[in-house]
Amino acid sequence: MSVKVECVVKERCEIGEGPVWEEKEGTLLFVDISGQKIHRWNSATNQKETVATEKFVGCAVPRRSGGYVIGEGRSFGALDWESRSISTIAVIDEDKPNNRFNDGKVDPAGRLFAGTMAMEERPTVLELKQGSLFSLNKDHIVVKHFNQVDISNGLDWSLDHKTFYYIDSLTYTVEAFNYDINTGSISETHTHTHTHTNLVIHRQPCECVCVRVGNRRMVYKMEEGEGIPDGMCIDADGRLWVACYNGGRVIQIDPQTGVRLQTVKLPVDKTTSCCFGGRDYSDLYVTSACKGMDEADMAKQPQAGCVFRITGLGAKGIPANSFTG
Ligand SMILES: O=C(O)[C@H](O)[C@@H](O)[C@H](O)[C@H](O)CO
């Protein structure tokens, strides 16, 4: 079966992002970040429902108790779809009023992980190192895992739940961390002995307790022409699919070897994120953006901002997790 790419949601999102397949209804949930909208597209009827938000909305995920949890502005919010009402659960980055949520996803234990970034003057132009990665647990407790992030983006967990894969876009890499599914912790503290050669008084080994962010390591470095790593999802074989912003493609990576296994090109450059869906999760849905494109660009790429479906990949995904709080 050959790979086929088709445009399925013919709506030009400014920044289409964060697709999530909702198996029960056969709907695709996704956001338009700067368009300040949350969409649910029904693959059977081709109907779409939309909720408008008051601020940039970085992500929206299903909630086990019903409705959705979103990252809007600098708030985690609870969205009741029927009444279209949004209530604040928690506020983050109080000391960084110019920050906003970006990409987010629910871990296998039902915690919502989402990262922040500074507001952009235009795509990828922003104050650097302002972002952090947060998680919201079922008791609505917020944990801040690490900071110094440029653009917090794609994230997912290995099939054995021991590794957290993460993209800070302007590192142009995909990284991996050790992950503890029981505690939701990415960082690890450990003690080790070493001799402080630089401190004259410290001539003998000393016990240092240092908190390293869980063995952070690079699994893939983007190549020339591949663009900026943006959204990401894992497939049922444990391989990563990365949407490449300005690269007009999604790439499949083996995180064990760092080898790129597949490249699928799309008819738009600003591919932003991807998730598996459809019957037995064998379709790859890809969101895209048109923000920052001028008339001439738009004329060349009339489907910029639309959602695409790739079939025939020979790979399949796994069901998305719902927030348990
Ligand atoms: O879509 C996102 O994740 C961000 O919100 C965009 O505004 C980024 O600038 C772009 O995707 C490059 O990473």
Ligand SMILES: [Zn+2]
């Ligand atoms: Zn993104």
